[in-house]
Amino acid sequence: MSGEFSTLFYKETLRFWKVGFQTVAAPVLTAVLYLLIFSHVLDNHVRIHDVQYTAFLIPGLVMMSVLQNAFANSSSSLIQSKVTGNIVFVLLAPVSYQNFFLAYVLAAVLRGILVGFFVLVVTMWFAPLSFVAPWWILVFALLGGAVLGSLGVVAGIWADKFDQLAAFQNFLIMPLTFLSGVFYSIHSLPSFWQGLSHWNPIFYMIDGFRYGFFGVSDVSPWQSLAVGGGALLVLSAFTLTMLERGYKLRA
Amino acid sequence: MAVPDAIHIEQVSKQFGALKALDQITLKIAQGEVFGLLGPNGAGKTTLISTLAGLARPSSGRVSVMGFDVQTDYRQARRQLGVVPQELVFDPFFTVRETLRIQSGYFGVKNNNKWIDEILENLDLTSKANANMRTLSGGMKRRVLVAQALVHRPPVIVLDEPTAGVDVELRQTLWRFIRRLNADGHTIVLTTHYLEEAENFCQRVAMLKAGRIVLLDTMQNVLRQVSAHTLRVKFDGSPPASLTFTADAGDGWYAMPFEQFDQVEPILLSLRQSGCIVRDVEIGKPELEDVFIRVMQAGNEASQAV
Numbered sequence: 001m002s003g004e005f006s007t008l009f010y011k012e013t014l015r016f017w018k019v020g021f022q023t024v025a026a027p028v029l030t031a032v033l034y035l036l037i038f039s040h041v042l043d044n045h046v047r048i049h050d051v052q053y054t055a056f057l058i059p060g061l062v063m064m065s066v067l068q069n070a071f072a073n074s075s076s077s078l079i080q081s082k083v084t085g086n087i088v089f090v091l092l093a094p095v096s097y098q099n100f101f102l103a104y105v106l107a108a109v110l111r112g113i114l115v116g117f118f119v120l121v122v123t124m125w126f127a128p129l130s131f132v133a134p135w136w137i138l139v140f141a142l143l144g145g146a147v148l149g150s151l152g153v154v155a156g157i158w159a160d161k162f163d164q165l166a167a168f169q170n171f172l173i174m175p176l177t178f179l180s181g182v183f184y185s186i187h188s189l190p191s192f193w194q195g196l197s198h199w200n201p202i203f204y205m206i207d208g209f210r211y212g213f214f215g216v217s218d219v220s221p222w223q224s225l226a227v228g229g230g231a232l233l234v235l236s237a238f239t240l241t242m243l244e245r246g247y248k249l250r251a
Numbered sequence: 252m253a254v255p256d257a258i259h260i261e262q263v264s265k266q267f268g269a270l271k272a273l274d275q276i277t278l279k280i281a282q283g284e285v286f287g288l289l290g291p292n293g294a295g296k297t298t299l300i301s302t303l304a305g306l307a308r309p310s311s312g313r314v315s316v317m318g319f320d321v322q323t324d325y326r327q328a329r330r331q332l333g334v335v336p337q338e339l340v341f342d343p344f345f346t347v348r349e350t351l352r353i354q355s356g357y358f359g360v361k362n363n364n365k366w367i368d369e370i371l372e373n374l375d376l377t378s379k380a381n382a383n384m385r386t387l388s389g390g391m392k393r394r395v396l397v398a399q400a401l402v403h404r405p406p407v408i409v410l411d412e413p414t415a416g417v418d419v420e421l422r423q424t425l426w427r428f429i430r431r432l433n434a435d436g437h438t439i440v441l442t443t444h445y446l447e448e449a450e451n452f453c454q455r456v457a458m459l460k461a462g463r464i465v466l467l468d469t470m471q472n473v474l475r476q477v478s479a480h481t482l483r484v485k486f487d488g489s490p491p492a493s494l495t496f497t498a499d500a501g502d503g504w505y506a507m508p509f510e511q512f513d514q515v516e517p518i519l520l521s522l523r524q525s526g527c528i529v530r531d532v533e534i535g536k537p538e539l540e541d542v543f544i545r546v547m548q549a550g551n552e553a554s555q556a557v
Contacts (some may be wrong), residue, residue, distance in 0.1 A: 007356025015344045085340035089399065092304055092334050093357030094326035251267070251307035 005099040008090065010067055012107030016073055027069055031061045031119040035126060038183065043127075047215040048185045053125035058120070059137075059210040060182035063144060065119045067202065070112030070145040071152040074104045078156025079165050082248075091250065095245035101153065101236070108149025112142055129231055130213060136214030136221050143228045144205040148173070150235045157248050176202045181210075186218055201231040255318030257282045257438035258303065259406045263312030265298055265462075272298040273309070274462040280440060280455075282406070283319075285433050287453035287470075288300070288442040289543060294459040296442040297337060300411050311446040316407055325515045330358060333400035337442075339392050341384040347395055348380045351402055358403035370398045373428050390421045397425065401432075408432060410441040414448060426452065446539040450474070456539075460544050466546045474537050476545075481535035482507050482515055488527035493516060503530070 016023040039054035059098050081087035084191070090100065131137065153172070159165040180202040190223040198201045208224030211217035217224070258280040265273040273295050280286045288296045301307035302314055305321050305328070314321045320330040342350060348367065355363040371377045374394040379387060384395065393413070400408060412431070414422045429452070434441050442450050449456055449470075456473060458466040466473065482504045490496065496505040511514060515534070522529060 003356055003359040003361060007353055010356070011345075011353050014349075018344050081342075084343070085336075085338050086342040088306065088338075088340060089337055089342070089354060090357060091306055092329065092332075093354070094329040094359070095357055096326070246308065251301065251303065 004093065004095045005103050008095060008099065008103035009107055012073070012077060012103055013110060015077060016107070016111050017035070023073070023111060024118065025112055027065055027115050028118045028122060031065050032122055034061055037125050039126060048188070049056060049214060050227075051214055051216075052127055054061070054208070055129055055145040056185075057183065058123045058127060059115065059213045060206055061123065062116045062233075063141070063206045063209045064177050064182045066112040066116035066141050067144050067148045067174065067177055068112075069115040069203070070171065071148040071155070071169070074108040074149045074152030075156040075159075075165055076152075077107075077158055078104070078153065082156070082160075083162070087249065097240065099241055101150075101240055104153050105146055105149040105236075109142060109145035112145035112148065116141060118218060132215035133212045133221075135212070136208060139225065140205050140209035140212065143225070143232060144202070147205070147228065147232050147235060148240050149202065150232065154235070154242065155238050157242060160248075174222040176200055181206050181218070190206075195231075201227055204228050216243045254282060256280060257284065257317060258440065259315045259318075260299070260303075261313045262534075263299075263302060263309045263314060264438055265295075265302060265307060266310045271462050273302070273337060276312070276462075276464060278457060278464065278467070279329075280438060281493070282438050283433070283436060285429075285439045285453050286441070287449040287456040288440065288459060289446070289449055289456055289539075290442075290459035291547065293461075295462040296459055297411055298462075300334065300409055300440075300442070303409060304332060305329060314554060330403060331405055331407055333403065333405035333408045335396050335400045335408075335410040337415065339389060339396070341387075341392050341395065343383070343385045346381050347376060347387070349402075350384060351398055354399045355402040360403050363402060366404065367398075367402065370401050373431075374398055388443050390417055393417055394421065397428075406436070407438045407440065410439070410446065412442055413444060414443065422525070446543055450539045451481055457544065460547055466542070470539075471544050472500075474539065476542050480512075480537060481510055482509055482518060483533040483535060484519075484522065484529060485531040486522060486527040486529045488525070490527060491521055491525035493521060506535075 012064045035054070035057060038057055048056045060091050078087070081090075155165055155168040179197065181197065183232060186197045186203065189197065204219065204224035204227040207217045207219055208221045208228065211221040211224070256279045260276055260278040263273055263276045264271065276295075276299060288299065290296050298307060299305065302309045303316065308322065311440070316328045319331060321328040351367045351370070352363065355361070355367070368377070371380055374397060376391070376394050376398065379391055384392065387395065397410070397413065400410075408429075408501065413429075415424060417425070426448070429439055439447075441453070449553050453470055455469050456466070457464050483504055485503045485524040486505070490505065494507070496507050507518065509518070519529060519532075
């Protein structure tokens with residue numbers, strides 16, 4: 001790893017850390033509010049995979065926080081740099097596109113996992129939680145963060161304006177995460193929607209992540225790993241090609 | 252091996268849709284030169300700088316910096332180049348020192364504090380080192396931009412309108428520093444709208460118009476193209492028919508070009524003899540602006556001579 005990579009990674013990390021109230025504390029509060037409301041309404045009525053609803057919900061919320069914040073970090077950093085013009089400082093430097101990609105994605109993963117960690121620390125007191133396979137928890141957190149961080153790079157580069165980025169976030173990322181089994185098991189869905197959910201890569205990441213806690217899941221964690229890993233490979237290749245060609249960054 | 256040109260631009264064209272922003276530009280700038288890129292807005296100056304810096308890719312042609320191709324050997328080429336962008340851009344998250352440390356890191360330069368301190372000192376920024384970028388005035392932000400371009404000690408420094416919207420004091424600080432850098436062996440390339448600055452600092456200039464170089468010569472030769480000094484006289488009465496003043500601005504001032512200073516006295520004499528009373532006299536030196544205006548008006552014919 002070169003000095004270019006570590007500097008860009010450091011800069012990206014420092015950027016969100018300096019506004020940590022907004023980038024870390026706020027999303028933790030949001031996740032806790034979801035938990036309070038849904039568990040209040042549903043905890044006595046619903047059990048999934050023989051797990052109490054609040055306990056089932058916690059890993060979903062943690063993973064949703066990881067995903068959304070990883071996406072938010074790379075995409076918002078890039079669009080801000082583009083709109084204000086300071087992206088030029090990176091473009092003038094001998095930073096290779098591979099290092100550029102790695103730095104943005106890893107900083108996104110770091111923020112995602114940091115937020116997820118705090119969400120877990122705050123919410124784990126609300127319900128009995130087990131940690132059956134901690135390695136799966138870590139693997140899917142990393143994988144999910146990387147996929148969404150990479151998607152954030154694509155969105156941040158593609159969008160010319162903040163409202164375009166907001167559209168990407170509201171019409172693609174939000175539905176994909178909300179309809180991925182954060183709040184429910186897809187086995188409870190009608191078969192059509194169940195089938196459709198299997199086309200959503202985010203479903204596999206949340207399902208695999210939850211397996212790490214309870215040892216039960218809708219599909220095998222290995223299958224989830226394959227789908228998530230495949231998604232990351234395809235997306236990375238796409239993003240790297242975009243960066244190599246200088247799409248929207250170099251005229 | 253021969254010393255490579257600081258900048259070598261070979262038949263570079265850049266097309267933006269239907270617009271030809273650069274049209275077959277060929278230009279060599281030797282190491283140690285102070286070179287001026289002049290031209291009206293939209294002439295292609297910034298696009299040319301962008302192709303040098305790798306911010307834009309030429310549609311055809313090749314560009315190299317200190318012998319390194321900006322596309323195939325872009326990492327080396329960018330290490331040779333320090334660019335001060337025209338736009339007043341900054342990252343609002345960081346302080347001045349953080350900004351400079353980060354910029355050093357992008358170039359793989361570690362433990363750069365000593366050099367950073369020196370740059371800050373030279374640009375009168377030391378007292379602002381720990382201030383957030385957001386809190387700086389426009390002039391101060393401009394200084395930081397210059398500092399950022401220098402963190403990796405590039406042999407070639409490109410300044411795109413470095414003094415646009417900058418007060419007199421900073422302008423002087425800036426030029427003093429640029430002169431020093433040039434004396435230390437740095438090659439300087441600049442664009443400016445202030446022709447006076449180009450006249451004072453540049454050894455050679457290129458004038459661009461509509462993406463083409465319409466004039467390329469040493470400053471001395473360019474100024475020589477303006478054939479004459481100008482005598483400006485304000486007088487009461489009507490001038491004799493033998494004197495043909497080229498301009499009457501309507502404010503009592505008349506202007507007339509002349510080649511040699513011994514022509515001045517006879518002009519004044521014939522004014523006096525015809526009963527005119529001279530109220531004021533000015534003598535104008537040949538100015539780059541005159542060449543600029545003439546070249547920009549003629550444009551296409553002049554390009555044949557290059």
